[in-house]
Amino acid sequence: MAARARIEDVATAAGVSIKTVSRVLNREPNVRPQTRERVMQAAQALRYTPHVSARSLAGNRSFNIALLYNNPSDNYMMGVISGVLSACAHEHYHMILCPAPLQEDEVLECVDELMARSRPDGLLLTPPLTDSPVLLNRLDELEVPFAMISPKLRDQHVGVAMDEPLAAEQMVEHLAGLGHKRIAHILGHPAHGASGWRLAGYRRGMARAGLAQDPALEVPGEFSFESGVAAAKVLLDREDRPTAIFAANDDMAAGVIHVAYERGLRVPQDLSVCGFDDTPMSRQLFPALTTIHQPTDEMGRMATLALLGYMRDQTCTGIRCVPHTLIVRRSTGPAP
């Protein structure tokens, strides 16, 4: 492997000083277009790539952003990760992955260690870390810029989110359109902001469809398959059982289908089931699940761009909205 070109080599080749090369490479102003062009060509000819560590050391920034997560869904995380990576590549940043524990106080240790070791220039938070006041306070103390994906509270923050209430409302509308009257909702984990938003959308949808708001139709869950199983048992044990169950995510919907089959109910003939997230599994269940598509990679990408924008200019705040899609598959059908 040939020795790597340094900035000095480019400067010599272009007949300018290294400072000028630096300016061109960093898109700084005050370079004559002609000079700029000459430098660019020299750099290209030498296949010059700046040395990240040198840049980082001299410029006092790491060019790293850290993605902090404790979300157990592999599909969700890989989606976000690809989005973050594509935005990072584009902006010549690196992504550091930082798995965090579930315990709030342990998260702090984890963050401190991250900051000490990797010195990221910014952080990206995924739910439910987005909703931990303890963590957010610490980050403010550290004065490190951060952006969030689907935070519970959207004021004075930077990041992205879906219109979750609207999505949930549309799901209820879909079910009501199929003639369902008794539509149940299995809630997500209470610590996740999404659970509240989805519940709100469910209620709004029921109201809009003119359906009775029965508290007995709102059953707690925690986003896990097992919690879906437990909730489904509660719902299906009732005499006046619902004809449709809207679970706050796909894993819980899978649990509902399990219970339905165990009791000899057919889906969707006897019971319509739907979820939220459009995980790959939702297509592979039988029957394939009606659900809401969440564009996780786009969310990762936009959150990264929002973070980088905010790092440059602290006035660039706000939660950008990404579009969702209702995916109708075979698990929902006309009310019996």
Added chain:
Amino acid sequence: MAARARIEDVATAAGVSIKTVSRVLNREPNVRPQTRERVMQAAQALRYTPHVSARSLAGNRSFNIALLYNNPSDNYMMGVISGVLSACAHEHYHMILCPAPLQEDEVLECVDELMARSRPDGLLLTPPLTDSPVLLNRLDELEVPFAMISPKLRDQHVGVAMDEPLAAEQMVEHLAGLGHKRIAHILGHPAHGASGWRLAGYRRGMARAGLAQDPALEVPGEFSFESGVAAAKVLLDREDRPTAIFAANDDMAAGVIHVAYERGLRVPQDLSVCGFDDTPMSRQLFPALTTIHQPTDEMGRMATLALLGYMRDQTCTGIRCVPHTLIVRRSTGPAP
């Protein structure tokens, strides 16, 4: 945030030169135990953490290892990633994620760019990149150390793998033990080494159980749900259809269950189905899938340690074996 301690501060606090501190921190020899102790305490008191970029620049290594992947399974990748991260944290390395395209020639560009930008000290390959001669040649040219996870060929390489043939053989043994005679196998993607190993195990299992080797029972697939659906249709359309189908992964097994249900077959009463990988989905299908557990995180961890070991000492080669587990769930039962 208080200014960060530098090596000089530690040196002053311990009353030694910075070189001595450096020696202690890098576990180099030639330091009196007493001095070493003093330095350690000073470092701890000042909460000193070496500056990665400075170390990297001066030492001419990045302390990065890159995980190269184009495997579409999110669960597989997240498993490997957590293993890699835990090993990296332990060894004070960083992981760079490098998603690669499926096309072989495009992979090369991707690697070149990775090397130019991140200058990783070593690479980790996941299947099917492990089986791309073009890529392996390029890495040899670049003289960058690399380790592999589940490579097809295991000679003169460093990395980890499962005993896939044994696992597949045990699955067949399980089915044969339930009285099945006509056991079909849906193969994985031909470009993946795993497909060959699993097929070999299937055949060995059939032979050991004294069952007829019928080529008609070996149907091609490519690890996708859709390919599982297609293969299942072929198998279940036959007059003398198999009583058990062993798919080379869980996604294809999910496809088999779909087709079975569409034809009114019950699983496992009419047809036993099993997969491979133990993805989270395998528990959530109905009925829950009998499968082989692949310890992806342990594989990531061990591959990383193997890579780091090899980077230190090029004679540390060899493919380490990780244990698998047969997980019997509800999708396999007595032959009808």
Added chain:
DNA sequence: CTGTTAGCGCTTTCAA
């Protein structure tokens, strides 16, 4: 618009 100078915090010679 362009160049010069002085570091960033560490490791690596080499000398003591």
Added chain:
DNA sequence: TTGAAAGCGCTAACAG
């Protein structure tokens, strides 16, 4: 066993 000095490749501040 220890230390002094010289850079690693780049950016920042200031001077032209």
